[in-house]
Amino acid sequence: MNDFEQTVVRTLQAKADQVVVDDEAQFHADDGAQPLSLVPGPPAASTRPRRRGWLVAVAAALAVLVGGAAVVRGLGADHPDVTMPSADDVMWSPSDQGVAALVPSALPEGWNLAEVHAGVSLKEVPTTWQLFGVDGASPLPEGVVVGSHQKGAEVLSGEPTHRVQGHPAFMGPTTSPYVPAGALEIEWAADDVFHNVVAVGLTEAALLDFLDSLDPRTDPATGFDVPSGASLTELGATTTDDQVTISTVGYADPDGAGDLSVMVYSSNFGGGLLHRLVGEPHGDGFVIRGGDQDYRFVSLARGDGSVVDVSTRSGPQDPGWLDLAVDSLVPVTRAQLVDMGVAQPVTVTSTVGQWTVEVHGHNGGSVAMCLTPVSGATMCTLAQSQMGFTTGSALVGGEWIVVALTDDSSEPATIETSPSSLAEPESFDSETLRGEREESDGHVTELVSVPEAVDAVLVLVATDSGGSGYGYDRPTL
Amino acid sequence: MQPGVRSSFDALYRASNARMIRLAWLLVGSRAVAEELAHDAFLVVYQRWDTIDNPGGYLRRTLVNLSMRWLRRSIHERRLLATIGEPPPTGDPVVDTMWDAIQRLRPERRAVVVLRYWVDLPHDEIAELLDCPVATVRTRLHRALNDLRKEVER
Numbered sequence: 001m002n003d004f005e006q007t008v009v010r011t012l013q014a015k016a017d018q019v020v021v022d023d024e025a026q027f028h029a030d031d032g033a034q035p036l037s038l039v040p041g042p043p044a045a046s047t048r049p050r051r052r053g054w055l056v057a058v059a060a061a062l063a064v065l066v067g068g069a070a071v072v073r074g075l076g077a078d079h080p081d082v083t084m085p086s087a088d089d090v091m092w093s094p095s096d097q098g099v100a101a102l103v104p105s106a107l108p109e110g111w112n113l114a115e116v117h118a119g120v121s122l123k124e125v126p127t128t129w130q131l132f133g134v135d136g137a138s139p140l141p142e143g144v145v146v147g148s149h150q151k152g153a154e155v156l157s158g159e160p161t162h163r164v165q166g167h168p169a170f171m172g173p174t175t176s177p178y179v180p181a182g183a184l185e186i187e188w189a190a191d192d193v194f195h196n197v198v199a200v201g202l203t204e205a206a207l208l209d210f211l212d213s214l215d216p217r218t219d220p221a222t223g224f225d226v227p228s229g230a231s232l233t234e235l236g237a238t239t240t241d242d243q244v245t246i247s248t249v250g251y252a253d254p255d256g257a258g259d260l261s262v263m264v265y266s267s268n269f270g271g272g273l274l275h276r277l278v279g280e281p282h283g284d285g286f287v288i289r290g291g292d293q294d295y296r297f298v299s300l301a302r303g304d305g306s307v308v309d310v311s312t313r314s315g316p317q318d319p320g321w322l323d324l325a326v327d328s329l330v331p332v333t334r335a336q337l338v339d340m341g342v343a344q345p346v347t348v349t350s351t352v353g354q355w356t357v358e359v360h361g362h363n364g365g366s367v368a369m370c371l372t373p374v375s376g377a378t379m380c381t382l383a384q385s386q387m388g389f390t391t392g393s394a395l396v397g398g399e400w401i402v403v404a405l406t407d408d409s410s411e412p413a414t415i416e417t418s419p420s421s422l423a424e425p426e427s428f429d430s431e432t433l434r435g436e437r438e439e440s441d442g443h444v445t446e447l448v449s450v451p452e453a454v455d456a457v458l459v460l461v462a463t464d465s466g467g468s469g470y471g472y473d474r475p476t477l
Numbered sequence: 478m479q480p481g482v483r484s485s486f487d488a489l490y491r492a493s494n495a496r497m498i499r500l501a502w503l504l505v506g507s508r509a510v511a512e513e514l515a516h517d518a519f520l521v522v523y524q525r526w527d528t529i530d531n532p533g534g535y536l537r538r539t540l541v542n543l544s545m546r547w548l549r550r551s552i553h554e555r556r557l558l559a560t561i562g563e564p565p566p567t568g569d570p571v572v573d574t575m576w577d578a579i580q581r582l583r584p585e586r587r588a589v590v591v592l593r594y595w596v597d598l599p600h601d602e603i604a605e606l607l608d609c610p611v612a613t614v615r616t617r618l619h620r621a622l623n624d625l626r627k628e629v630e631r
Contacts, residue, residue: 004626005594011575012595014567016499019508 099331101247102264102308103340106328108253108321111260113344114365115250116382118334124244125149128223129271132210132232138286142201143277144210144232145270148223151194162204164188164195164211171204178270178288178299179278186211193220198270200278206231238271238305249337252362260312260325268307275301287326298322334382341368342380348390348405350445353436357403357445359383359390366390371401384470389413391459393472400450400474402433404459405443415448418456421471433457450474486523489532494519497540503591504544506580514543538606541592545584545607578628586621589614 001009100118126149133143160168169188173181183200184207199207210232214224226234245266252259270277272285279286284303291297297311310326332340341360344367348359360368361383369383369392381394389406391413404413416430435448450457456473497518501511518540522532529535566573579587585607592603600618604611 004622007571007575008579008590008622008625009594011572011579012503012591014569014572015576016503016595018567019499019502019511 100334102329104325114252117248131273240267272301
């Protein structure tokens with residue numbers, strides 16, 4: 001083992017040693033096992049034998065892996081000026097001219113667009129959200145957000161910790177970054193309906209008493225009625241849709257060290273009521289500020305039900321900076337996003353067959369891709385990039401072109417047929433589409449003209465046990 | 478599950494939980510996620526206890542698979558969750574620079590690095606864990622070290 005490898009070993013050991021594990025969690029609540037303290041140190045967050053719920057709920061994780069409708073922008077001699085629509089006129093739309101994302105109009109000097117994912121749609125289970133509490137100004141000292149929906153793929157496993165409404169339930173401290181430490185989370189399933197609860201300011205006993213006092217509605221998926229005389233009253237309710245649209249715009253500082261991410265969800269966990277519970281009034285909505293010195297975020301639930309998460313890892317330390325970014329957000333169309341992407345420098349130029357491919361962006365990420373046929377006009381589209389590869393999809397002169405670029409040290413990308421852009425890889429029989437391939441300047445560029453019979457493709461980077469990538473539906477004119 | 482078997486499982490849990498959390502953390506870079514993944518791996522082993530011959534090995538393989546699956550999910554999820562409450566820099570610039578570089582590795586390369594240099598597994602056992610040829614492990618390790626050199630020399 002050489003010196004470099006020894007440094008790797010030392011690094012891994014040093015970082016592993018920083019992870020303090022306090023086994024206060026009881027894997028079996030009934031076996032009387034004693035906590036085992038393996039490494040002395042401050043108590044760490046406890047674990048619970050239950051499903052991982054927050055991860056998907058908070059960030060809609062699969063967005064990057066599967067989304068991405070084609071957005072095509074013709075590039076004429078003159079780029080049209082970017083005209084910002086009114087911030088009060090946000091209408092989510094799949095069209096080229098509908099609002100596709102929110103971008104901050106106030107940024108530190110020199111920061112650049114580094115990432116764009118516009119209008120990624122995911123299927124969701126329609127959920128009724130209710131906020132119970134004692135009416136007053138937010139943040140509420142005591143309150144409960146209850147979500148109810150038809151049971152889907154949720155699996156509640158392990159030993160139940162409590163019973164709610166006569167059903168086995170799982171309670172523990174919430175891991176949501178939105179909610180202050182000490183908040184409780186509890187989940188249970190009643191027949192075909194799943195309930196997820198977040199509570200602040202209540203003891204476990206008080207929370208259980210309140211939940212047991214609720215009257216399930218005739219359709220339990222629509223939530224509960226509060227009996228008269230209950231300690232908390234219903235302060236608000238909303239129902240989130242069967243589809244959530246997510247847009248992400250990311251920025252990087254000139255050194256690539258700082259980042260700013262703006263993620264907009266058409267709806268999110270809690271339907272905005274979680275923000276009303278623990279956030280502060282802000283404009284027509286409620287805002288939650290969180291994180292630490294290394295990572296900070298401001299999450300804004302807007303009056304239209306959408307949620308905006310603005311976060312940074314190493315941006316300016318001024319705590320008001322994220323607030324300024326939030327307050328300066330303006331809606332932009334997909335076409336405007338393409339223009340913003342094309343305004344970034346060209347990072348890769350590749351000639352593939354009869355096509356010239358130009359990628360725009362920075363070292364940290366690609367944001368736009370322009371395709372020029374040997375004869376015909378240049379067409380530009382948004383580019384998606386992650387983990388060493390970049391993809392784009394555009395309708396050029398009636399021909400659907402999909403491009404994948406990888407660096408030459410990566411596994412080659414494949415472009416495969418799919419029933420839809422949202423299909424899970426390996427859940428269907430696919431056909432790998434072959435096109436033109438060019439290797440130059442450390443990049444491998446694959447360009448495919450998708451046959452007319454194919455309605456969707458997945459662009460995948462293959463791994464031994466699966467793949468990751470992006471899905472595209474056939475673009476429309 | 479018989480009481481004696483449960484006792485054996487508990488012994489495995491107590492003996493391995495901390496190390497499994499650390500392994501998952503080195504793979505995914507998030508304490509909260511590592512704890513969830515370690516728990517999920519234990520749960521899988523618990524449910525299949527009667528049918529597996531090598532619970533420790535099965536546990537590690539399950540954990541690595543779960544970690545790799547998680548890593549293939551969105552960078553956005555990691556961006557929002559992974560850095561909250563994570564250990565701070567060590568203060569050793571060599572270690573911190575190398576750790577930054579390790580975190581930027583592609584998931585499959587990071588996995589090979591962690592399994593080779595922290596778990597101290599030989600190539601053939603890594604290949605078995607990751608369900609890939611031994612030659613692939615060697616290639617990934619070579620490329621990972623190259624990636625790390627490039628990153629730390631930037």
